[in-house]
Amino acid sequence: MRNMLALVTIALTALLQISLSGFPAGLKPDLLLIVAVFFALRRGGIFGFVAGAFSGFLVDCFSGSPLGLNVFIRAIAAAFVGRVNKRIDYSGLFGQMTIVFTISLAVNILYQFSAGLMGEGPAFFPALTGIILPASFYTGIVTPMIFFLLFHAGRLIGW
Amino acid sequence: MVERNARPRLIIIVILVSLVLVLLLALVYPAAEKIKVRTASYLKGPLQATGRFSRWIQVESPAQEFLKEKQNLETKLLFLKSQLDELARENEKLRSQLMYKQLVEGRRMAAARVIGKDISNWSRTILLDQGEEAGIRKGMAVVDNGALVGQVVESGKGVSRVKLITDPDSRVGCLIQESRQTGLTEGTVDGKIFLKYIDLKAVVKEGERVITSGLGENYPRGLLVGKVGAVVMDGRGLYKCAWIVPRADFSQLEEVLVIIQ
Numbered sequence: 001m002r003n004m005l006a007l008v009t010i011a012l013t014a015l016l017q018i019s020l021s022g023f024p025a026g027l028k029p030d031l032l033l034i035v036a037v038f039f040a041l042r043r044g045g046i047f048g049f050v051a052g053a054f055s056g057f058l059v060d061c062f063s064g065s066p067l068g069l070n071v072f073i074r075a076i077a078a079a080f081v082g083r084v085n086k087r088i089d090y091s092g093l094f095g096q097m098t099i100v101f102t103i104s105l106a107v108n109i110l111y112q113f114s115a116g117l118m119g120e121g122p123a124f125f126p127a128l129t130g131i132i133l134p135a136s137f138y139t140g141i142v143t144p145m146i147f148f149l150l151f152h153a154g155r156l157i158g159w
Numbered sequence: 160m161v162e163r164n165a166r167p168r169l170i171i172i173v174i175l176v177s178l179v180l181v182l183l184l185a186l187v188y189p190a191a192e193k194i195k196v197r198t199a200s201y202l203k204g205p206l207q208a209t210g211r212f213s214r215w216i217q218v219e220s221p222a223q224e225f226l227k228e229k230q231n232l233e234t235k236l237l238f239l240k241s242q243l244d245e246l247a248r249e250n251e252k253l254r255s256q257l258m259y260k261q262l263v264e265g266r267r268m269a270a271a272r273v274i275g276k277d278i279s280n281w282s283r284t285i286l287l288d289q290g291e292e293a294g295i296r297k298g299m300a301v302v303d304n305g306a307l308v309g310q311v312v313e314s315g316k317g318v319s320r321v322k323l324i325t326d327p328d329s330r331v332g333c334l335i336q337e338s339r340q341t342g343l344t345e346g347t348v349d350g351k352i353f354l355k356y357i358d359l360k361a362v363v364k365e366g367e368r369v370i371t372s373g374l375g376e377n378y379p380r381g382l383l384v385g386k387v388g389a390v391v392m393d394g395r396g397l398y399k400c401a402w403i404v405p406r407a408d409f410s411q412l413e414e415v416l417v418i419i420q
Contacts, residue, residue, distance in 0.1 A: 061198040
């Protein structure tokens with residue numbers, strides 16, 4: 001049941017993410033990645049993997065990227081976070097922001113690299129300055145707020 | 160103890176291998192598009208509800224409505240003027256008139272509401288609430304107030320996805336209306352439009368109208384794209400380039416028209 005609730009939360013986050021607009025240069029924080037990392041930190045590698053794969057599937061379905069690319073990258077990233085969750089201190093704001101910023105950076109670089117192999121997406125340096133760094137920064141900035149909401153929702157729901 | 164540790168690892172390996180297979184299948188199998196559109200159609204209802212809610216909280220005053228109406232009329236006037244100019248030029252040359260007439264008269268449109276924007280930062284697409292049942296097919300051009308917005312890239316039951324011309328992977332063959340120079344537009348990572356491959360000897364002025372050239376059969380000829388902004392030289396000095404100021408406001412897209420050909 002709590003697994004289902006977690007997946008429903010990810011689906012609702014996707015709806016919120018689709019409705020988001022108004023950030024500079026059209027970029028927006030990656031709320032789905034934040035939620036996947038949160039579940040990976042709380043529940044470990046296996047569920048992190050599932051949460052990452054599901055959020056990646058939604059990203060692929062609601063974007064122009066090929067189906068499977070984000071599933072693959074996000075599942076691996078979230079599984080890795082879940083695997084090392086015992087060694088990560090995410091109780092403080094700075095810790096939360098740093099973890100998600102780093103994972104976002106890694107996910108975006110992997111995406112750029114993989115999309116490049118398929119002949120899609122922009123070149124690395126314009127992408128680094130135009131998408132990867134600013135998007136990771138926005139994602140890191142909003143992380144404490146999302147973590148706070150998820151912590152408190154978790155107390156009520158029990159994930 | 161060893162078995163307890165080995166089991167999760169085995170599960171991860173199995174899932175990883177299956178994911179790689181899914182990825183490979185997605186690359187070669189056209190059904191991947193259908194899966195994407197079908198999943199999007201399942202969330203159509205909640206997306207429409209979210210849209211209705213956001214429109215409900217954005218109650219417009221009469222003055223705002225007048226302003227919006229004025230802007231719409233101005234846009235329509237500009238589009239008609241552009242069409243008229245183009246028609247006059249085509250008449251002068253006595254060759255493309257028939258094609259243009261066919262474009263205007265033979266045009267059948269399907270109106271659709273924008274129910275979602277792109278979820279990622281890597282591509283610029285929108286989701287429409289109309290799909291195959293409205294006659295929308297992959298490759299059709301999409302306009303807003305007479306200005307080109309993009310092209311349908313996926314179409315399914317009740318939903319379709321449009322790749323905007325600001326997407327970094329988007330290419331549109333264009334014609335600069337006054338100087339009659341052709342080029343190819345590309346979207347940039349920051350959502351702008353860049354026109355490439357303009358002849359080195361061409362004299363292109365800022366403010367000239369840019370329309371679709373109709374070359375390449377992706378877009379019909381004569382659709383307004385925008386105006387020429389700054390004209391720059393290609394880095395290697397092989398051709399001229401220009402920044403395009405798009406006519407469509409991509410951040411405010413609510414309802415669009417799909418050109419059914």
